[in-house]
Amino acid sequence: MRVGMKVAIIGAGTIGGAIARCLVESGQYETVMATRRNARKLSDLEKLGVVVDLDNRQAAESADLVVLAVKPSNVLEVVGEIRNKIQSKVVLSLAAAISLKVLERAAPQTRFVRAMPNIAVLVRSSFTAYSPGSGVTSEDKRGVEEVLRTMGVFAEVEEKHMDAVTGLSGSLPAYLFTIVEALMYAGIKVGLPRDFSLKSAAQTVLGSAKLILETEKHFAELKDMVVTPGGVTIEGIYELEDKRIRTAIMRAVEAATHKSKKIAEFLGQES
Numbered sequence: 001m002r003v004g005m006k007v008a009i010i011g012a013g014t015i016g017g018a019i020a021r022c023l024v025e026s027g028q029y030e031t032v033m034a035t036r037r038n039a040r041k042l043s044d045l046e047k048l049g050v051v052v053d054l055d056n057r058q059a060a061e062s063a064d065l066v067v068l069a070v071k072p073s074n075v076l077e078v079v080g081e082i083r084n085k086i087q088s089k090v091v092l093s094l095a096a097a098i099s100l101k102v103l104e105r106a107a108p109q110t111r112f113v114r115a116m117p118n119i120a121v122l123v124r125s126s127f128t129a130y131s132p133g134s135g136v137t138s139e140d141k142r143g144v145e146e147v148l149r150t151m152g153v154f155a156e157v158e159e160k161h162m163d164a165v166t167g168l169s170g171s172l173p174a175y176l177f178t179i180v181e182a183l184m185y186a187g188i189k190v191g192l193p194r195d196f197s198l199k200s201a202a203q204t205v206l207g208s209a210k211l212i213l214e215t216e217k218h219f220a221e222l223k224d225m226v227v228t229p230g231g232v233t234i235e236g237i238y239e240l241e242d243k244r245i246r247t248a249i250m251r252a253v254e255a256a257t258h259k260s261k262k263i264a265e266f267l268g269q270e271s
């Protein structure tokens with residue numbers, strides 16, 4: 001596969017629509033196609049140059065790479081519909097809880113790659129984990145990685161970890177929205193103006209994440225740079241530890257992972 005290829009996005013809703021934008025804005029793709037059931041909602045993508053006047057089968061037929069961005073409950077119906085148009089092609093499935101085994105059973109002559117992005121793809125900052133299925137070549141992987149690169153940062157992972165990825169990076173934006181909202185209210189509680197409080201909380205999350213990634217320092221070292229003995233920050237840390245914040249966060253990820261596994265088991269049995 002090569003950059004300059006034609007990509008079809010089947011199910012251009014929230015995530016699929018954002019990917020179509022990433023691909024067009026990258027300027028690397030000859031043609032980007034997008035479908036959804038309610039085609040009238042594709043007009044914004046059409047204005048960007050996305051080809052939207054095709055049905056699923058036509059789009060899949062014209063594409064070198066197909067991105068499946070429908071909800072997990074619609075995946076098998078769509079794969080069934082386009083099965084003979086994706087033979088010998090690579091299909092990138094973004095659906096949570098739909099295993100490569102289920103996909104390969106539904107379309108045995110197609111090479112599938114499973115990926116889990118997150119909602120930050122809307123600002124081209126997704127962390128996306130991906131797992132190649134059987135028959136996927138290194139050239140296929142390069143083609144998929146080019147697509148993932150337009151969406152943010154990516155990493156390959158064994159498929160057995162996909163439920164955990166769904167519980168961590170797939171769901172994390174929602175946990176962080178909850179935390180940043182709480183921080184915004186915390187700022188308001190201690191007298192900061194609302195907009196200032198929101199911006200200072202969100203920007204500090206962004207800056208702290210960059211510090212973790214760019215310095216690769218141990219958390220103890222990072223915290224030591226902020227916490228002064230007998231100072232201000234340790235008072236806040238003491239309250240967080242007292243409320244067992246680490247356990248609460250670990251439990252959230254564990255519960256989401258468990259739910260993803262349960263849904264995967266259910267959908268696997270259904271197929």
Ligand SMILES: NC(=O)c1ccc[n+]([C@@H]2O[C@H](COP(=O)([O-])OP(=O)(O)OC[C@H]3O[C@@H](n4cnc5c(N)ncnc54)[C@H](OP(=O)(O)O)[C@@H]3O)[C@@H](O)[C@H]2O)c1
Nearest residue numbers: 011012013014015036037038069070071072095096117119
């Ligand atoms: N949202 C997230 O944070 C997130 C994160 C990681 C992974 N994912 C995965 O990404 C996938 C999409 O999620 P989403 O949040 O973007 O959902 P969404 O906004 O509901 O988008 C799904 C799209 O699929 C379209 N669709 C349904 N049946 C179709 C069909 N037969 N043919 C063509 N299009 C069809 C829908 O079209 P209409 O609306 O026009 O009916 C809708 O636009 C899911 O599998 C999810 O597991 C989502």
